[in-house]
Amino acid sequence: MMAIDKLSPEIFFGGIVKCAKALIEAEKNGTADTSEYDYSVQATCFVCRQPVFKVLRCSACKAIIYCGKECAAKHWKTGPPPVHKSLCSYNKRHMERREYYDSIVKSFPWGRLESDGTFNLDIARARFGVLGGTGTGYWSHRGGTVSHSHQTENHPEAYPSAVRELFSAFHHMDGADLLKSKHPTDIEGWKLEEAFIPYLNFPSAEKRPALLTSKLESWDAWYEWRKLPKASPAALLMSFPLTVYRLLVHCLEVTSPAHASPTKRRPLSIHLLGAEVELNYLPIFAELALLLPYHDINIIIFGSAPATLVAAAKSKPSSLVAKSSLSKKPTKLPLFEYTAPTECGGSTLAIHLCGDSTVWSQKTSSPFSAPDALIALNGGLGSYPEWLPVIQEAHRSEIPFGVSEYAEQSAEHTASMLSMRGAAAGGKQRMLWEYVLGIEANPFHRPGQRNMPAHRMPNHVNGFTIVVVKKD
Template sequence: MECAARGSGTPCAPGPPTRRCGNCGAVAYCSLSHQMSHWNDHKDECPRLQQQMRRADALNDFPFSFTVESTLLGGVRCSFLDSIGLHRTGIWRSECCCAPSVMQSNNPGIDGEFGDWSLASTLCPCTEPRSPISTYLSGWKDYYQWRSLPLDSPVAILLHWPLTIYHCFQLSSVQTLTKEVSDKLHIHYLGPDKELHQLAVFGELKALFPGIQLHIELIGPAVPKFRDGEEASLCCYLPCSDESCLCKSYKELYDGGCEGKSSTVTLKLRKGFYHERVRDILKDSCPHLIVAPNAGVAAYASWLPTIELIKEMGIPAVFTDFCEEAAHLAAGCISSVTRSPLRLPIQINPFRQPLVMEDSALYLPCYSNCFIFGM
């Protein structure tokens, strides 16, 4: 947490900011003088932030047995992962705050070294669901019940990526194009970052989109140059750690390819900004839907030409962001380009990651893929 007035004048007092705004409680200051000098900048946003803070309880509400531990601010990520034996472990490494260097030096391919859940079969979705998906999943409780998972399973921490894609599809106008996407669905996924280390969990989309050949283009500057153009088909689910589980035989069966499978997930990586790479991408894949997770639209000017492009393409696009204020600012940026209100208004994502973000500039509850909105 930083002083909200940092860089606006006199240097900040040493130590963390401890004075919070008495109205909204969302911003903090290092001193009374900084709080007073910042009021002209803060007074317009203060009522809005106050309203957002009132929704904190709803944002922190998850059905899991570990909810209290995973939603407390202050070093929760590493301590929580350590408490469940997953700290700096396999595919979970990128969720750890204390090991960014580990992730920078280990950038495996889609079928890379992080080869299983590091969990027992009873705690993860490593095989086909017991029954096909038949009703709309409205949140984590529905998903866990459908997948026969106990509520102490931490897999939602990683599965918020594919479940958010599922939810974006349900909210977008694409779902009305029944005939067009009856067997094939193309999604352009913009700005992947942390999920580049967790791509194996996207195999869960097989269960969420039964009978559909799903092709996802992941485009963004965070894609390493040596992985530009990399492609892989996820024919099976991320396996568990039990050596005797059936998921091991499924993986061996489909290691040679996905031929004959009714549902497959194909991922292709592209380095660069969407508006710079789109011509090459459209030669291979014309999207039904565009998804931009944790986009930070208001924070990066590079989004403006991309939004202009999406407007011209007329493709449904759904964005997510870490907190409501970021979504609010993004909505303003999008509307300034499109000259129209959002097609999909800002709303809480029921499949947001149930592990609080720790590097927020505000006291607002922040979660990966927390709020969802679209154009």
């Protein structure tokens, strides 16, 4: 194993790209099923967190990984809490979803499952030359050892200086490309061969999708409508706008492709809360203008990441963010605008950032139009206390509110949390909490299981949808 002070983004990403190229060659030769090309997750014990090389799983639910019988017995009776005895039957039910989720990723030519049933996203991206940090178009992300948050910035005392330097080397600000002066073209953003790109600015009529008159319910239907081969990895990013579409059309039922017409257009205001990685590929949300003909869509984005981006733009006055968020006009200029072709319904889309507040409320959102729906992707409603006042206000004002979550268990935890708070509140207040309307598997989840080393329950980006508030 390479010493931590020797590792760099170039070496890290380059090593994975080399593995992906070797795998592609082995697939051509019919030798890709050997252990040499196995990129499984290093399993860890759910109890002691030590690496596990001979996996022992709960014999009942088949979900939880242990290093041996001692840790399994300890977890069953004493924890870590909650004790496994109380969750085993739930885990077993959640594991029944694995066949469905595995079938989705296996339907893609690049959707290779490893020997432990996991999906290696880095290897999949490296197949197409789109693995990397800043500068990888829409695929830009925090890579390597920093996948989601800046741990060292929050708790520097817990990390040696060499580790802090390494994390800093992998740093990527979500939305960094928005600090440039123009948006990328379809080709610049996707960085794929042209046959694999879901164009927004269509090079020919043959690339343009048909006018949509009915709901799309699956990745297969979307790929067919978009005239894309399943060999395209577009689903790995398009899960985000397609999940918004799913929440609006299927879960909240606030609109549909047939809801508007050439003579009766539909204005639609969406407040997107807690956005982070979405800032790396904002233009692909223009897909909503193709999916919803004859609509005029406004998306306003709230969260700490947009606020950080707006603050950074103060030193870059020619940037896209600065020109939109720092405008002296009474109405802020859109950060991104798109008009769909007339043949597709001519819908418009405008995206704004709210940089004045890191949290949403009707007060902080007052400069913008009132929302027809609140949306949060991979929200973690049961994990962050900041969501509590948002949920309360959405219920009080009867604003349709839908979210996606990684796992069914976390979605059910959210529902349970709301129910308990409702019971504690009592009286009229209880109406705010007495139910979460629905938890469903999301057909537009990002294909492929996330790397979860201590369990094997379905866990996917945008894996499940929850209806928090739905208007009668």
